[in-house]
Amino acid sequence: MPCKGKPVHPQRKTKKSEGLEMALGEEDEQDTYVNLSDLNLQRQEKGAKSKAAKNTKIRLMLILMAFLIFLFLVQVVFISILFTFYKNMAEEQSHLKEIGENMAKEQSRLRETKKNITEGQSRLKETDKNITEGQSCLKETGENMAKGHSRLRETDENIIQEQSRLKESVTSELKKSRDLNNEVAGSLFNKIQRNFGVVGKLLEEVRKMNSSAQPLCDKSWKHYGLSCYYKSTKEVPMNSAKEDCEKNKAHLVIINGEDEMNFLQGFVDNQYWWIGLRMVNGAWEWIDGTSYEMTPKFWGKRQPNNSSIVDFPGGQECVQFSNKYGWDDRQCAIKYKYICEKEIL
Known part of the structure; x- marks a missing residue:
C-alpha cells in the first residue's frame, strides 16, 4: 500500500518548454517513421528473397522428380524391350531347333533318295542297253517295213489303176444299160400311150353310138x-x-x-x-x-x-x-x- 501523504503535483511547464518538447517530439516521431519504412522494406526484400528461394527449390524438386520419372519410364521401356527380345530369341531358338531337326530328317530322306537314284541309274543303264538293242531290232524291222511299204505302194497303184479301169467300164456299161432301158421304156410307154389313145377313141365312138350315155369328161x-x-x-x-x-x-x-x-x-x-x-x-x-x-x-x-x-x-x-x-x-x-x-x- 502506498504511503499516505501529500499528493505530489507535477511542476508546471512554461509555454517555451512546451514548444520545445513538441518540436523534439515531432522530430523523434519523424525518425521513428523513417526507421519503420526501412524496416518494412527490408522485411519485404527478405520475404521476396525467401519466396524466390522457396520457388526455385520447388522448381528444382519438380525437375528432379520429372527426371526421375523419365528415368523410370526409360528403364521400364528398356526392360520391356529386353523382355521381348529375349522372348523372341527363345522362340527363334525353338524354331531353329525345329529347323535343325527337319534338316536332319531331310538329310536322311536325301540319303535314301540318293540311294534310290543310284539304284534307278543302274536300272536305267540296263534299260538303255535294252533300248539300244530294241532300236537295232526296230531299225531292221523299219527297213523291212519300208521295203514292204514300197511293194504295197506299187500294188496299191496297180489296184487303183485297175479300179479306175473297172469304174470306167462299169460306168460305161451302166450308161449303155440306162440308155437302153430308157429307150425301151420310152418306146414301151409310147406304145402304151398309143394303145390308150386307141382305146379312148373306141370309148368315144361307143359313147357316140349310145346317145343316152354320159360324156366321158366333164x-x-x-x-x-x-x-x-x-x-x-x-x-x-x-x-x-x-x-x-x-x-x-x-x-x-x-x-x-x-x-x-x-x-x-x-x-x-x-x-x-x-x-x-x-x-x-x-x-x-x-x-x-x-x-x-x-x-x-x-x-x-x-x-x-x-x-x-x-x-x-x-x-x-x-x-x-x-x-x-x-x-x-x-x-x-x-x-x-x-x-x-x-x-x-
Whole structure:
C-alpha cells in the first residue's frame, strides 16, 4: 500500500518548454517513421528473397522428380524391350531347333533318295542297253517295213489303176444299160400311150353310138386316150395348182409318152404351164409316183439348169412347159397356169 501523504503535483511547464518538447517530439516521431519504412522494406526484400528461394527449390524438386520419372519410364521401356527380345530369341531358338531337326530328317530322306537314284541309274543303264538293242531290232524291222511299204505302194497303184479301169467300164456299161432301158421304156410307154389313145377313141365312138350315155369328161375338160384334161385360166404357184387339181379329183398332168406330149402341145396355147414333175430330195419325181427314169423326157435346150430368179426364194424344183421351149425347171413360187389330168377308168 502506498504511503499516505501529500499528493505530489507535477511542476508546471512554461509555454517555451512546451514548444520545445513538441518540436523534439515531432522530430523523434519523424525518425521513428523513417526507421519503420526501412524496416518494412527490408522485411519485404527478405520475404521476396525467401519466396524466390522457396520457388526455385520447388522448381528444382519438380525437375528432379520429372527426371526421375523419365528415368523410370526409360528403364521400364528398356526392360520391356529386353523382355521381348529375349522372348523372341527363345522362340527363334525353338524354331531353329525345329529347323535343325527337319534338316536332319531331310538329310536322311536325301540319303535314301540318293540311294534310290543310284539304284534307278543302274536300272536305267540296263534299260538303255535294252533300248539300244530294241532300236537295232526296230531299225531292221523299219527297213523291212519300208521295203514292204514300197511293194504295197506299187500294188496299191496297180489296184487303183485297175479300179479306175473297172469304174470306167462299169460306168460305161451302166450308161449303155440306162440308155437302153430308157429307150425301151420310152418306146414301151409310147406304145402304151398309143394303145390308150386307141382305146379312148373306141370309148368315144361307143359313147357316140349310145346317145343316152354320159360324156366321158366333164364340161371344160378335154378327152384324150383314157384321161380327161383341164387347162386353167388363172396363174398360181405350183403347190396351189396341185391343190386345185386334187379338189377336182385329179392331179397335175403326167406325160407318159410322145403322143400325149403332142396332144398337150395342141391342147394349150403358147404360154407356160405347170405339169406334175418336181424335185424331191435331189431327184425328179412325178407326183403320182410314175417312174421318172422310165418315162420319155422333153427338156428344152440346156435344161434343167437350176438357175434362180432373184424375186423368188429357193432353187428350181418344179417344172413347166411351153409349146416353144419344152420342159423348163423353175422356182415353185412363180405363178403359171396349169394342166390337170383325170383318168377315166
